[in-house]
Amino acid sequence: MKPLKTLLVDDEYSAIEGLVIRLAAFSQISIIGHAASVDEAMVLISQSAPDLIFLDIEMPGKSGFELIKQLQPENCPAIIFVTAFHQYAVKAFEVRALDYLLKPVKQERLAEAIARVTANLAQQPNKADILEVADIVQQAGTARPADTTTYRIEQEKLLIQDGHHPAQLIPYRDILWIDAAGDYMCVHTNAETFVMRARMKSLINEVLPDGFIRIHKSTIVNLQHVAKLEPLINSEYKLILVNNKALKVSRTYSKQLKENLSA
Incomplete structure (x- = not known):
């Protein structure tokens, strides 16, 4: 396969520099340019027809979407x-990006993402077909999961699998x-965020074993990582995790949470 003509789009030049350094390790990548805005990127796309774009989301003026x-x-x-933001992962599925990397x-x-792109290009020579590929999400997501995505308990680990790629x-x-987030779940660890359907x-x-408890209609917490519970108004609480992440506890689930923490 010929080197992939690659465009980098990010309004932070330091981020571009860091990506250039990391991409130098991959012979299959040929960087054809970089842009700091959507308008600049569109000019380069029309001139060079890149095979691959590394695209930031939050940029002045227009977003990556x-x-x-x-x-x-x-x-x-x-x-x-x-x-730098995991919360856009679900929307990224909707536009069928092939991967979703969190900064730094x-x-x-990065190697996994490039391998996924080259594999899809090899299997699907037509670029339009590449957009139909459904891939599993890793670190705050990769591509849109297929409807056949399954999950189960295996060897004390959460298994995310869609049949197209090695299980995570x-x-x-x-x-x-x-x-x-709708039909998707963001699974947070200290190091990464994973997204599953x-x-x-x-x-x-x-699926989840004992020790995981619901604290809100949209949030589950691992009790092993709870540092403290702070009361708010209206019988609600703020839960602080060991990494200082603060999560809201709704009244509906506060009683059960307090019982589990005192057990």
Whole structure:
């Protein structure tokens, strides 16, 4: 396969520099330019027709999602989002990006993302077809999970698997909390955020072991990582995790939480 013509889009030049350094280790990547805005990127895309774009989301003026809206589906390059924010992962699925990397980007995750892109290009020579590939999400997500995504308990780990890629196993002890976004769940560890297709009710009732408890209609917490509980008004509480992450506890679940913490 020829080197992938690659465009970097980020309004922070330091982020561009860091990515250039990391990408130098991959012979299959040929950087053709970089842009600090959507408008600059569109000019370079029209001139160079890149195969792959590493795309930031939050940028002045227009976001990375707005860039994708301007691209023709039949000519759309492969997209790897690179962002500091995990909460956009679900939306990234909807535009069918091939991967979703959290800053600061780890070399190992970068290698996985590039391997995914090259594998999809090899299997699907037509770029339009690449957009139909459904991939499992890793670190705050990769690509849109297929409807056949399954999850289960295996060797004290949460298994995320979609049949297209190697399974991602996350030790339960490493999971701090899980929050919901529609039919998707963001699974947070100290190091990474993973996204899986699941419903909270099924996850808490059928999958997660004892020690995981619901504290809000959209949040599950691992009791092993709870540092303290602070009262708020109206019988609500603020739960502080060992990493200082603060989570809201609703009245509906506060009694059960207090009982479990005092047990």
